[in-house]
Amino acid sequence: MQQIVVEDLTKSFRIGVRAPGLMGSIKALVKPKYERILALDRVSFSISRGELVGYIGPNGAGKSTTVKILSGILVPDGGRVTVGGRIPWLDRIEHVRGIGVVFGQRTQLWWDLPVMESFDLLREIYDVPRDRYRHTRDDLIERLQIGNLLHIAVRQLSLGQRMRCDLVAALLHEPELLFLDEPTIGLDAVSKLAVREFIGRLNRERGVTVILTTHDMDDIEALCRRVMVIGNGQILSDGTLADLRASVTRERWLTVDLAESAAATVVTDPDAQLIRQEGQRFFLSFDPQRISVADLIARIARRYAVHDLFVENPPIEAIVARIYERRSKSSAQQ
Amino acid sequence: MKAYRAILVSRFLTLLQYRSAAIAGVGTQLFFGLVRVMIYDGFYRSSSSPQPMNVDQVTTYIWLGQAMLLLAMFDADKDVAAMIRTGNVAYEMTRPLDLYSVWFTRALSGRAAPLLMRSIPIFIVAGLFFGLKMPASISAAGLFVLSAFGGLLLAASLIALMTVCLLWTISGEGVNRLAAPMIFFFSGLVIPLPLFPDWIQRAIAVLPFRGLIDTPFRIYLGVLNGPSAAAALLHQIAWTAALVLAGRMLLNRGIRRLVVQGG
Numbered sequence: 147m148q149q150i151v152v153e154d155l156t157k158s159f160r161i162g163v164r165a166p167g168l169m170g171s172i173k174a175l176v177k178p179k180y181e182r183i184l185a186l187d188r189v190s191f192s193i194s195r196g197e198l199v200g201y202i203g204p205n206g207a208g209k210s211t212t213v214k215i216l217s218g219i220l221v222p223d224g225g226r227v228t229v230g231g232r233i234p235w236l237d238r239i240e241h242v243r244g245i246g247v248v249f250g251q252r253t254q255l256w257w258d259l260p261v262m263e264s265f266d267l268l269r270e271i272y273d274v275p276r277d278r279y280r281h282t283r284d285d286l287i288e289r290l291q292i293g294n295l296l297h298i299a300v301r302q303l304s305l306g307q308r309m310r311c312d313l314v315a316a317l318l319h320e321p322e323l324l325f326l327d328e329p330t331i332g333l334d335a336v337s338k339l340a341v342r343e344f345i346g347r348l349n350r351e352r353g354v355t356v357i358l359t360t361h362d363m364d365d366i367e368a369l370c371r372r373v374m375v376i377g378n379g380q381i382l383s384d385g386t387l388a389d390l391r392a393s394v395t396r397e398r399w400l401t402v403d404l405a406e407s408a409a410a411t412v413v414t415d416p417d418a419q420l421i422r423q424e425g426q427r428f429f430l431s432f433d434p435q436r437i438s439v440a441d442l443i444a445r446i447a448r449r450y451a452v453h454d455l456f457v458e459n460p461p462i463e464a465i466v467a468r469i470y471e472r473r474s475k476s477s478a479q480q
Numbered sequence: 481m482k483a484y485r486a487i488l489v490s491r492f493l494t495l496l497q498y499r500s501a502a503i504a505g506v507g508t509q510l511f512f513g514l515v516r517v518m519i520y521d522g523f524y525r526s527s528s529s530p531q532p533m534n535v536d537q538v539t540t541y542i543w544l545g546q547a548m549l550l551l552a553m554f555d556a557d558k559d560v561a562a563m564i565r566t567g568n569v570a571y572e573m574t575r576p577l578d579l580y581s582v583w584f585t586r587a588l589s590g591r592a593a594p595l596l597m598r599s600i601p602i603f604i605v606a607g608l609f610f611g612l613k614m615p616a617s618i619s620a621a622g623l624f625v626l627s628a629f630g631g632l633l634l635a636a637s638l639i640a641l642m643t644v645c646l647l648w649t650i651s652g653e654g655v656n657r658l659a660a661p662m663i664f665f666f667s668g669l670v671i672p673l674p675l676f677p678d679w680i681q682r683a684i685a686v687l688p689f690r691g692l693i694d695t696p697f698r699i700y701l702g703v704l705n706g707p708s709a710a711a712a713l714l715h716q717i718a719w720t721a722a723l724v725l726a727g728r729m730l731l732n733r734g735i736r737r738l739v740v741q742g743g
Contacts, residue, residue, distance in 0.1 A: 219573040221736050239576045247574045254571040258494055270486035271575055 149323065149355055150193040150216065155225035157186040157211055185211040187379035188225070193357070195322070198349040200370030201359045204470055208379045209359040213325050216357070217247050229323065243272065246316035250328035253308055254315055255300040261311050262296040265318060272319035279318065286314040290344060306337030313344065324348070326358045330365055342368050363462040375469055382469050387462070394465050394472075398439070400430045402446060403454040413450055418442060426453070431460070483577055484585045491586060495593035502597035505549075509602055513546035514610065532674040536613060537701050541672045543612035544697045547602040550595045551631050552667035552692045555656040556642035557586055564646050569738070579735070580640065580728045587639035591632055616702025623709055627696040630716040634691045637723035638663065644727050647734035668694040674703075688719035 163181050164174040173179075186208045193199055203209050214220040215227060218234035218241045227234060234241045247254070255264040269279045287293050290310040295303060303311065309329060316324065326345065330338045346369050348354050360366065366373060366387070373390050375383040383390055402413050404426045414420060418432035432442055439457055446452065517539050524535040533541070545552075560583060563569040572579060606612035615621035638659075645655045664670065666689035673684055673694045684690055695712040698704040704712050 214570060217574050219570050220738060238573065239578065242574050243576045245574070247571070249570065252566070252568050252571060254574075256490075256494075259490065263490065267486055267490050271483045271577060273482065 147195055148192045149195045149197075149230055150191075150357075151226070151228050152192065152212075152216075153190045153226045155186050155189040155212070155215065155222055155227060156184075157208075157215065157220065157222045158182045158184045184379050186215075186222070186225075189376070189379070189381055190225075191374060191381060191384060193355065195355055196349070196353045197372060198346075198356045198370055199358065200366040200373040201357055201376065202361070202363075202366060202373060202466060203359075203376035203382075207376045209376055210327055212376070213247075213327050213357065213359060217245055217325050218242055243319065244322055246319070246321035246324045248309075248312050248316045248324070248326050248329050250309065250326075250331040253300060253312055255308070255311060257301050258299055260297045260299055261292070261303070264300060264311075264315060268315055268318050274319050282318055282320055283314070286317055289347075290314055290340070306333050309333060309337065309341060313341065317348070321354070323355045324357070326356060326360075328360055328362075329358070330360065330362050338362075338364075345369060363466070367462055375466060377470055390469075391459060391462075391465055394468050395460065396433055396435060397431045397460060398434055398457055399460055400432060400439075400442065400446075400457050401455060402428045402430065402450070402452060404428070405451040405453040407451060413446065415442065415446060484581055487582065488585050488589045491589035492593045495589065496597065498594070499597070502594060505594070505598045506601045509546040509549055509598065510605060510610075513543055513602070513606065516542050516546075517610065533672060536611070537703075538672060538675075539611045540613045540701060541668075541697050543602070543606040543610060544700060545669050545672075545693060547599040547606065548595065548628065548631075548693055548696075549669065550591055550598065551628075551635050552669040552689075553660070553664055554591065554635060554639055555660055556646055557583065557590065557639060560586070560643050561646050573735075573738075580644070580724075580731045583643050583731075584636055584640045584724070584727075587636040587643065588632065591635050591639070595632070615700050616705075620699055620702050620705065623705075623713075624696050624700040627699050627709075627713055627716065630713060630720070631692045631696050634688060634716055634720045634723070637720045637727065638688070638692075641723050641727040641730070644731045644734060647731070647738065663689055663692070666690070667692045668697070672697075674698075688715075688723065691716035691719055 160180045160182055162174065163179050164170050189208070189212065201209055201212070211220065215222050216229060216234060218238040221235045229241060230244060232241045255261065256267065259267070265283055269276075269283075274282070287296070290313060292307065292310050292314065295307050295311060300308065300311070313329070329345070330341055333341065342365060345356060345358070349356050349369075356369075358365065358369065371386055373383070373385070373387055374381055375390070383393060385393070399421070400418065404413065406426065412420070412423070413428040413430065415430065415432075417437040418430040420428060421431050422429040443455060443457075446455070520538050520542065521535060524531070524538070560569070563572065572582065575582075603612065607614075615624055642655050642659050649655060666684065666687055667673075668690065673690055676684060691712070695704070695716055699709050699712070
């Protein structure tokens with residue numbers, strides 16, 4: 147069943163533009179000039195209950211705008227959106243009862259209240275029955291290990307601590323749908339892993355639908371079966387991670403470590419391209435349809451004193467960067 | 481309703497913790513109260529023509545004004561201003577709450593807590609030492625409390641309206657610079673409203689600002705009683721309702737054009 151249906155969603159912003167310098171300021175004062183920025187240009191997609199979707203794109207591509215429309219904050223210029231059968235911005239209050247939202251760069255906790263009091267206040271705001279609340283809260287506190295933070299004022303928490311508390315806050319009313327806007331931004335490695343692991347379990351065990359926007363491709367690799375890529379306000383790609391890779395390139399990377407004693411200074415092969423060299427380590431890219439992995443490895447092992455080698459997919463960053471590149475090339479040609 | 485009550489109580493209790501600000505406020509207000517009482521005393525000694533209020537009434541009016549200063553001196557909600565500037569206002573919209581009611585509730589608790597902390601010590605000190613008289617009668621005292629509460633609601637509706645206006649500006653300084661001094665002046669805090677010249681009294685009677693402190697103070701003094709007190713209370717209520725309505729309508733328009741700063 148489709149939980150979220152988005153059709154031809156369009157949103158533009160008007161921003162003031164000003165020429166630099168004093169004259170520019172005076173001109174802007176007398177006759178302000180505005181430019182329309184098209185943040186979303188006929189975006190369509192749908193998401194089923196229980197999916198965990200990664201939503202990626204460069205800064206300013208329209209990710210956050212989409213999330214904000216879906217969560218009832220912004221009103222679009224055109225298009226249709228239903229979330230669980232409701233139109234978010236028209237039916238905002240009922241809509242937001244069923245969703246949880248975490249914006250990584252902000253906090254929904256009250257700055258000067260201890261964490262626990264923020265939670266209690268949220269219970270009242272969402273009108274969660276007391277015993278149900280206690281059960282959910284204690285479970286979340288346990289899973290995210292914030293038991294020792296409950297009586298500290300939010301302003302005194304570190305970023306990683308705050309993010310874990312924010313996640314609890316977003317889930318106290320047991321939403322069916324969770325929007326996460328860069329939840330791991332600025333977190334240290336341990337906190338990142340904890341947050342990631344928690345999100346994955348929440349989706350698997352509770353069936354919570356999760357939409358995750360992020361710049362961190364490790365988040366995507368670790369969590370998302372489906373990835374949507376947005377650029378310049380349009381959906382560039384939508385499918386599984388494997389499909390996304392395949393749509394861009396078939397290539398694989400072969401990393402070769404030569405033995406210290408090796409005489410060769412460079413590794414070359416007629417069917418592979420050298421992308422990069424770091425000391426004795428060489429990165430080759432090749433097309434597995436032109437030459438099989440086994441043949442390539444055998445040939446290289448014969449010709450060079452190989453210490454170690456391994457084959458891998460190009461990192462997702464490289465894939466995404468290529469999609470953006472292709473996109474901006476084609477729009478430049480128009 | 482429960483949710484708004486919880487927000488009200490939580491903020492009220494939080495604000496009660498700002499004790500040093502309250503102590504500093506009490507000190508300042510006592511000092512300026514003394515200065516102003518001496519100035520008016522000087523005026524009354526040097527004039528023999530009859531005035532709309534006698535010197536005892538003016539003294540009491542001034543002390544009441546010092547005690548309840550916060551009902552007439554306010555800016556738009558600073559926290560909401562910061563939320564709008566930073567984009568945190570987005571979170572306000574993801575809660576199952578009516579945004580206007582939340583802002584109104586915030587304004588109400590934001591006034592009530594510091595008002596309570598500052599007014600009681602000033603009442604006591606000025607009553608014991610500086611010539612603040614008791615209310616004209618027991619019924620005047622009761623009506624005073626009622627109309628002070630009305631003034632609090634009126635103040636909250638003005639603050640909420642000013643706060644809503646912030647959606648159209650980024651810094652919000654303009655709203656404060658424009659509205660705050662006007663409210664301050666026409667509330668009667670600087671010069672008691674009965675002492676304003678006749679030609680402006682009609683405008684003062686219509687404007688909402690006399691409902692903030694002048695109405696409760698005149699009830700306290702017994703100048704307004706019976707039907708005139710009822711009319712003044714009605715003026716408070718009518719303006720509060722009108723300002724709430726205006727704030728709501730403006731907010732609904734503001735939300736449609738909302739831009740969340742900072743992506």
